[in-house]
Amino acid sequence: MNSSTSAPAKPGDFIRDIIDADLQAGRHDEVITRFPPEPNGFLHIGHAKSICLNFGLANDYRQRLPQSKTRCNLRFDDTDPAKEDTLFEEAIQADVQWLGFEWGGLYHASDYFEKMYEYAEHLISAGKAYVCSLSDAEIKEYRGSVTTPGKPSPYRERTTEENLDMFRRMRKGEFKEGEHVLRAKIDMANANMKMRDPLLYRIRHTSHHMTGDKWCIYPMYDYAHPISDAIEGITHSICTLEFENNRELYDWMIDNLKDYAKFPSRPHQYEFARLNLNYTVMSKRRLQELVEGKHVSGWDDPRLPTIAGLRRRGYTPESIRAFCASVGIAKANSTVDMAQLEFCIRDDLNTKAARVMAVLKPLKVVIENYPEDSVEELNAPYWPQDMQKEDETKRTTRKVPFAREVYIEEDDFMLDPPKDYYRLGPGREVRLRYAYLVTCTDVVKDASGKVIEVRCKYDPNVKPGESPPDRKVKGAIHWVSAKHAVDAEVRLYDRLLSEEAPPTGKDSEFINAINPGALQSLTGCKLEPSLASVKPAERFQFERQGYFISDVKDSKPSNLVFNRIVTLKDSWTRAQKK
RNA sequence: UGGGGCGUCGCCAAGUGGUAAGGCACCUGGUUUUGAUCCAGGCAUUCCGAGGUUCGAAUCCUUGCGCCCCAGCCA
Numbered sequence: 001m002n003s004s005t006s007a008p009a010k011p012g013d014f015i016r017d018i019i020d021a022d023l024q025a026g027r028h029d030e031v032i033t034r035f036p037p038e039p040n041g042f043l044h045i046g047h048a049k050s051i052c053l054n055f056g057l058a059n060d061y062r063q064r065l066p067q068s069k070t071r072c073n074l075r076f077d078d079t080d081p082a083k084e085d086t087l088f089e090e091a092i093q094a095d096v097q098w099l100g101f102e103w104g105g106l107y108h109a110s111d112y113f114e115k116m117y118e119y120a121e122h123l124i125s126a127g128k129a130y131v132c133s134l135s136d137a138e139i140k141e142y143r144g145s146v147t148t149p150g151k152p153s154p155y156r157e158r159t160t161e162e163n164l165d166m167f168r169r170m171r172k173g174e175f176k177e178g179e180h181v182l183r184a185k186i187d188m189a190n191a192n193m194k195m196r197d198p199l200l201y202r203i204r205h206t207s208h209h210m211t212g213d214k215w216c217i218y219p220m221y222d223y224a225h226p227i228s229d230a231i232e233g234i235t236h237s238i239c240t241l242e243f244e245n246n247r248e249l250y251d252w253m254i255d256n257l258k259d260y261a262k263f264p265s266r267p268h269q270y271e272f273a274r275l276n277l278n279y280t281v282m283s284k285r286r287l288q289e290l291v292e293g294k295h296v297s298g299w300d301d302p303r304l305p306t307i308a309g310l311r312r313r314g315y316t317p318e319s320i321r322a323f324c325a326s327v328g329i330a331k332a333n334s335t336v337d338m339a340q341l342e343f344c345i346r347d348d349l350n351t352k353a354a355r356v357m358a359v360l361k362p363l364k365v366v367i368e369n370y371p372e373d374s375v376e377e378l379n380a381p382y383w384p385q386d387m388q389k390e391d392e393t394k395r396t397t398r399k400v401p402f403a404r405e406v407y408i409e410e411d412d413f414m415l416d417p418p419k420d421y422y423r424l425g426p427g428r429e430v431r432l433r434y435a436y437l438v439t440c441t442d443v444v445k446d447a448s449g450k451v452i453e454v455r456c457k458y459d460p461n462v463k464p465g466e467s468p469p470d471r472k473v474k475g476a477i478h479w480v481s482a483k484h485a486v487d488a489e490v491r492l493y494d495r496l497l498s499e500e501a502p503p504t505g506k507d508s509e510f511i512n513a514i515n516p517g518a519l520q521s522l523t524g525c526k527l528e529p530s531l532a533s534v535k536p537a538e539r540f541q542f543e544r545q546g547y548f549i550s551d552v553k554d555s556k557p558s559n560l561v562f563n564r565i566v567t568l569k570d571s572w573t574r575a576q577k578k
Numbered sequence: 579u580g581g582g583g584c585g586u587c588g589c590c591a592a593g594u595g596g597u598a599a600g601g602c603a604c605c606u607g608g609u610u611u612u613g614a615u616c617c618a619g620g621c622a623u624u625c626c627g628a629g630g631u632u633c634g635a636a637u638c639c640u641u642g643c644g645c646c647c648c649a650g651c652c653a
Contacts, residue, residue, distance in 0.1 A: 012592085038653055080652060136651055145649050147580050181651055191581040193648050202651035221653050245582055245648045271583085273646095278589085284653095326601060328591050330584095333646055337589045340602045350615060386609095386616065422613075431611055467611070476611040544612045572613040 013329035015270055019057070019236060023064075028235045030069035031061040032104070032265070035096070036225070038077045039088040039209075041284045042299040042306045043095045045320065045341070049275040052324035054238055055101035071104025073232055078110050079224045081208035089209075091299070095307040100317045105232070109224045110210045112231055115261075116219050117171065119227060120182060120200060122260050124163045129200060130156055131166040132183045139181075142188070143196050149189035150196045156185065170203055173216045177203045182217075186252065194249045198222055222246055226253040230263035237267045240274040241331065247271070275327065276335040279495040280305045281502055281510060295514060302563050303496045303518045313493060314539055314549030314565030319348040338495060342566050349539060349547045349565070351391075354382040357400065357433065357478040358542040358562075359526040360490055362407035364482060367438060369457045370404040375481075378402050378464045380434040398530045402435050402464070405482040407526045409544075412477040413454055415443070422475035424454065430475040433543065435464045437473055478543045485526035488560035490548070492520040525562075533557055544568065 022028045033054040037047065058072035074096060078084045096103065123129035132155045134142060144150030158166070170180055182201040190196055200223040207213045219227075229237045237250075247269045254266060276282060281290070282305060290296045290304065299306055302313035310320065323344040327336050357380075377399040381388070388395050408424065417425040424430050429439040436458040444453035462468050496518050502510035531540075536552045546567040555561040 036653090040653090077653065083652080139651075140649070143649055145580090148649095149580090150649085178651065193581080196649085199651055204651085218651095220651075225653085239653095241583070242647055243653090248582090273584090326590080328601095330591070332584055332591090334590060337602065340590070343602060346614090355612075384610085384612075384615065420613095433611060435611095465611075473611085475613085478612080541612085541614085544614075546614095568612075568614050570613075575613085 013272075014331070015053070015057070015236070015238060015272065015329055016060075018270060019061070022235070028265075029065070030233070030235055030265075031057060031065060032069075032071055032073070032233050032235045033057050033238060034073040034075050034229065034232060034234050035103075036075045036077045036109075036228075037092055038080070038083070039085060039092060040080075040083040041088060041288060042308055043092055044282055044287065044307065045277065045305045045310065045323075046275040046282050047095075048099060048307060048320050049324045049327065050238070050240075051096060051099055051101060052321055053272070053329055055096075055103075057236070057238075058104065059101075072101070073105045073107055073234070074103035075107040075109065075228060075232070077221070077225070077228075078108050078208070078210060079219050079221060081204055081206040081218060084209055086209050091308065095311075098311060098317055099307065099320060107228070107232065108210050109219075109228045110208060112224070112228055113211060113215060113219070115231065116224060116227055117217075119257050119261060120167065120219075120223075121164060123184065123200075123256065124167060124182075125160055126256070126260075127160065127185065128256055129182055129184050130158050130163050131170070131180050132156070132197075133180050136178060139199075143193065144188070146193060152188050153183070153197065156197070167201075170201070170217050171215070173205070175203055177205055179203065184223075184249075184252070192245055192248055194222070194245045195252070198249060222249050223253060226250045226267070226269075227257065227261075229267040230254055230258070230261070230265060233264035234267040235265050237269045239269060239271055241271050241333070242274075243269070244271050271331070272329050273331055273333050275324075276333070277305060277338055277341065278335050278500040279338045279497045279515075281496065286502070286510060289508065289511070293511070295511060302491070302493050305496070312552055312563070314547065314563055315345050316348050316352070316539075319345040322348065335501070345566050346547070346569065349541065351387065353539045353541040353547050354396075355384065355541045355543050356382070356531060357480055357528045358488070358490070358531070358545070358548075359407040359409055359478065359480045359485075360492075360522055360542075360545065361410040362480075362524070362526045363410045363413055363451070363454060365406050365408050365438070365454045365456055365479070367404050367406070367436075367456050367458050368441065369460070372404055374403065375484075376402045376464065378434050400434065400528050400530070401481045401484040402432075403481045403483055406432065406479040407482055407485060408432075408454070408477055408479050413440075413451065415451060423477055424456075424475070428475075429471075429473055430477055431473050432479045433476050435479070437462050437468065437471075478545075480526045480528050482526075484529045486529055486532045486560065487523075488525045488527050488531070488562060489554075490522045490525045490562045490564065491551070492522060492564045494518050494520075527560065531560065534560065539565070541568075 035054045055072040058070045061070045132153045181199045183197045186195045188196050199220050201217045204218050205216050250269045300308035300312045323341050380400045381397045383394040412423040414425045424440050438456040438458045442455035443451045446452045497513045498515035499513045502513050534550045536555050539549045542548050547565040548562040551561040551563050
């Protein structure tokens with residue numbers, strides 16, 4: 001039965017336990033979920049967690065149930081016309097697809113506005129809803145507080161006829177915004193504030209991106225959401241922890257409407273903890289502030305944890321899905337370490353990204369005993385030894401030209417290196433990767449004493465790529481032939497914030513926590529010539545440095561631009577800091 | 579000082595009365611022409627605290643403590 005080779009042990013979680021029990025007990029014979037974003041911003045990695053859960057559930061149970069009995073809908077929760085936009089909807093759809101998921105149906109809460117209106121009239125007729133004409137300040141006052149009960153609105157006992165008439169006139173547009181609202185008639189003294197006659201409809205003379213000017217009354221989330229779920233036949237309605245208090249109201253709505261509406265399902269709401277990540281910001285408000293305040297280049301700035309930003313940064317959908325699986329689903333508020341996300345992309349790219357050589361901060365090296373005009377085309381494998389074995393396609397090699405003058409990384413030379421530094425220094429020998437062994441014989445300094453050129457001699461007796469049997473040369477550094485190098489701009493990205501947690505409270509204070517080194521743009525970087533023709537969005541490992549991707553927007557063959565996705569794990573510089 | 583939730587290793591997270599999974603991080607050693615990868619090993623006598631029940635408790639009971647959410651005509 002269980003013969004799959006590498007099916008990663010799907011971690012169970014309390015939601016899957018509930019669904020299993022529901023199926024077992026016959027409470028449901030389908031698993032229908034939904035991902036319900038409000039189209040008023042871009043999706044971020046926190047949404048990815050919800051997407052992986054909701055779409056993942058549908059995918060998982062497809063193994064057990066008939067195709068027609070499991071799906072995940074994409075539903076835009078577009079009940080607030082002032083904030084929502086089609087532009088966001090398009091971006092959201094692109095993000096969900098890019099993450100690798102397919103929705104069963106694509107809907108809008110606004111698809112159901114007419115039904116919702118009808119159900120509202122039903123509630124009024126049943127004495128379960130009334131038009132309240134208190135001002136917003138009065139409503140707030142009448143609601144009481146968490147420790148004191150509220151008191152009934154003076155409009156609470158309007159007759160059904162009057163309520164119906166008022167509500168119809170609200171729809172017709174006879175009133176100004178704020179003059180009246182429709183409220184559920186529940187219990188103004190309920191210990192759960194959400195149950196104190198919650199608002200169902202408010203007047204908004206604003207056109208809606210989907211329904212235009214058809215409506216001037218719009219349903220509130222607590223009214224629209226359960227109805228939308230029930231109409232779509234959702235079985236398990238999954239949301240985040242802050243909606244726990246809303247669940248009682250969710251159930252109230254469904255229970256008071258189901259006999260009349262004959263919904264195809266009796267959905268239940270379950271809550272899980274949203275994702276928090278350190279060294280970044282996740283709230284819609286903060287992301288928006290970064291974008292609108294021009295602290296970043298846009299919603300897809302590679303420093304942002306938005307799906308669009310991660311995509312442009314070079315993250316793969318697989319790595320994000322692996323990350324979401326690795327953090328699990330639970331009910332405890334938690335903050336995941338950014339290192340866990342970074343591990344996931346390194347782990348994925350390790351087997352996907354070809355190795356190439358690029359010098360980011362060039363230092364010229366002249367090999368004095370190498371012939372002036374000679375050029376050798378050396379063979380360099382795209383993949384490390386151990387990886388070739390597992391995949392035939394990863395046996396490929398390219399030629400890299402070697403000549404008398406090459407560039408090496410500034411950091412790979414030290415004038416007075418410690419003994420455990422096995423790179424280049426006066427009198428020291430290193431291997432130029434895939435090429436020769438060179439020994440530093442001299443340096444050239446500028447007026448300020450800075451080393452601007454390193455003089456070396458190479459050992460002509462050791463063939464390129466070969467190891468001398470007698471000597472142990474510990475260091476192997478990357479290099480690029482000076483006259484063959486291709487210039488490029490390389491954008492070194494790092495964590496958005498320099499602090500683990502952004503300062504809380506005070507609206508804009510987190511702006512001060514932005515890591516000034518989150519983007520460091522380098523020009524005049526020297527790439528091996530094989531990179532001259534890379535197309536946008538191609539990923540590589542620049543050996544010994546990290547994973548990089550050609551920028552999808554700015555990189556052109558004539559003007560190469562690479563983004564650093566993530567550095568390689570680096571135990572050397574970590575040890576240095578101690 | 580109401581109601582709803584949550585507290586298991588530095589960070590996530592299994593576990594639901596039978597004697598603390600796993601991942602990340604970290605540490606040690608091996609391999610290595612990436613100080614990468616890979617491989618081997620280490621890393622909670624203890625589960626927020628205190629009592630109690632039991633042969634036996636992270637799991638049950640009592641009682642403290644801490645944190646999150648709810649008083650938008652946002653979602």
